Amino acid sequence: VKRGELGKEFRNQFIASPGMILVGIDFNAIEAVLTGWFAKDKDFIKAAKLSIHAILASHYLKQLDKWDEPISMDWDEDKLKSAISLIKKKFYTAYDQSKRVVYLSLYGGKPRMIYYQNSGVFNSIKECTQLQNMFFETLAVKIKKWQRDVLELAHRQCYLENLFGHRHFFWDVFNIKGNLGTQAKDALAELPQSTAASIYKEVMVRLRPELANYLRAPIHDELLFELPENEQD
Secondary structure, three states: OOOHHHHHHHHOOOOOOOOEEEEEEEOOOHHHHHHHHHOOOHHHHHHHHHOHHHHHHHHHHHHOOOOOOOOOOOOOHHHHHHHHHHHHHHOHHHHHHHHHHHHHHHOOOOHHHHHHHOOOOOOOHHHHHHHHHHHHHHOOHHHHHHHHHHHHHHHHHOEEEOOOOOEEEOOOOEOOOOOEOOOHHHHHHHHHHHHHHHHHHHHHHHOOHHHHOOEEEEEOOEEEEEEEHHHOO
16 A cells, blocks of 8 residues: 555555665556557557546546546647646545546446445445446547457456466356356456566566665565665666
């Protein structure tokens, strides 16, 4: 947990040794970027790298008459970064709602589940539904198609294999009635999550020996190092 008061308190419990400093290398939005890559959606990849949560929030705020126009990938970089920064600062609630909807929607989360897993974040299931529909109708049109395709693939061959050759088997993607089975969400998460994990491992394996000695822990999408304070470069 990085954000919020509890997140700050938790991170403050980790203290570097005398003469050392803790440095994190963050693979920012790697799972969303990989999802866009698998879906062959360049705009989604760009949005994920910039802040897909803020961009979705801009669409939602426009609908609520709180924002002039949705953020567009056609804007120049300075305008994009300025708008994203403003939304994070001025409309954090909409940003936070969008963030939760994006990640849970990428892995098959339904509005009811999103609402109950995020107590106090949303006003209603209807609000979750509106935001999720907006996500798939604007930023994630190609993602929606890829989700259908990957579920059918996992169901047909009973496994998914990532680019590193790691294979995971699935036996209940669709049930006998043709509805989503108990492993549908796992199948949607498999390729982005397993590929991200493989990339982290590959990075750790390829670290220069002198840097590898300072690696302390992989934490979700971050590698934590404890480096000499006078050798930060």
